[in-house]
Amino acid sequence: MMFVSLNLMSSLKIKKTLSYQGNNLSYTITYKEQKHIILRVIQGEVRISAPFNTPDWEIEKIIYKNISKIVSVQNKHIIASVYDFNTLKPWVKVFDQEMEIIIDENLTRSKIENNKIYMKNYFNQEEQVKKLYSILAKHYKNWFISRTIDWSLKMNVQFRNVNVKLMKAKWGYCLPKDSKIAYNTKLLHFNDEIISYVIIHELTHILHPNHSKEFWHFVERYCPNYKELQTQLNSTGI
Incomplete structure (x- = not known):
């Protein structure tokens, strides 16, 4: 779990990976002053913006929940x-x-x-x-x-x-x-x-x-x- 002081920065970008069916899925998180977690797949890259102090498990839960859609969009990009x-x-x-x-x-x-x-x-x-x-x-x-x-x-x-x-x-x-x-x-x-x-x-x-x-x-x-x-x-x- 990661906690970031709002007084130190207005946003923070971090690259991470999680395991899916034996492979690593890469994604980028941008922590901002916002209320909800937003997930997008742009040019095959998984990009997430989330409120500061959002725990890792909550972000990973959303990724796994949408994994089939993510893979589908990525497949269309690679095709x-x-x-x-x-x-x-x-x-x-x-x-x-x-x-x-x-x-x-x-x-x-x-x-x-x-x-x-x-x-x-x-x-x-x-x-x-x-x-x-x-x-x-x-x-x-x-x-x-x-x-x-x-x-x-x-x-x-x-x-x-x-x-x-x-x-x-x-x-x-x-x-x-x-x-x-x-x-x-x-x-x-x-x-x-x-x-x-x-x-x-x-x-x-x-x-x-x-x-x-x-x-x-x-x-x-x-x-x-x-x-x-x-x-x-x-x-x-x-």
């Missing part, structure tokens, strides 16, 4: 920034760079070639997006395996299996007992540094199943700026 089928040259971001999508209704087999994605026209936006992620997952699975091997050797951590698939509320997960790791296909929208953080994060779970102090110390050993990368990742929504 608008990572692909576009409604343009003359459809595209999707892969490794934070735009990759052209060629849609051909006569195409029988989808493929990625010469840094372009070739896929058939499904005449349905939802189905088109679903197929797009399926193409990306299949094409880049070996890339994820290779990157995981690279980091596992550096970290001296052994794993058995890697999977790539769409997830609704996680960027990845690890089954420590089975040494199995899965990555969200949407990670492909980000640059290599952020993806590497997630790989390091999941490999660390093989040694430390929970987010203990030992877990974060091990992550920091191989990714010193993990807090910054984690904030970038979670501020976009899934």
Whole structure:
């Protein structure tokens, strides 16, 4: 709980995180002279203004109460920034760079070639997006395996299996007992540094199943700026 003297300042802005389904949700609180707590999601960022001396539990209660709406708005924001089928040259971001999508209704087999994605026209936006992620997952699975091997050797951590698939509320997960790791296909929208953080994060779970102090110390050993990368990742929504 935080108490702030009204005599010292007219407003106070603080960045915080809370846990939601295994991931950290970042948000910014601005304490002001006002009566009620106000929650907004602007460009994917959760922003809260609250009266001075509002306890943390009360703010978190409002966030959890509206979590489904927050995630929905964040998802719409990330969708608008990572692909576009409604343009003359459809595209999707892969490794934070735009990759052209060629849609051909006569195409029988989808493929990625010469840094372009070739896929058939499904005449349905939802189905088109679903197929797009399926193409990306299949094409880049070996890339994820290779990157995981690279980091596992550096970290001296052994794993058995890697999977790539769409997830609704996680960027990845690890089954420590089975040494199995899965990555969200949407990670492909980000640059290599952020993806590497997630790989390091999941490999660390093989040694430390929970987010203990030992877990974060091990992550920091191989990714010193993990807090910054984690904030970038979670501020976009899934």
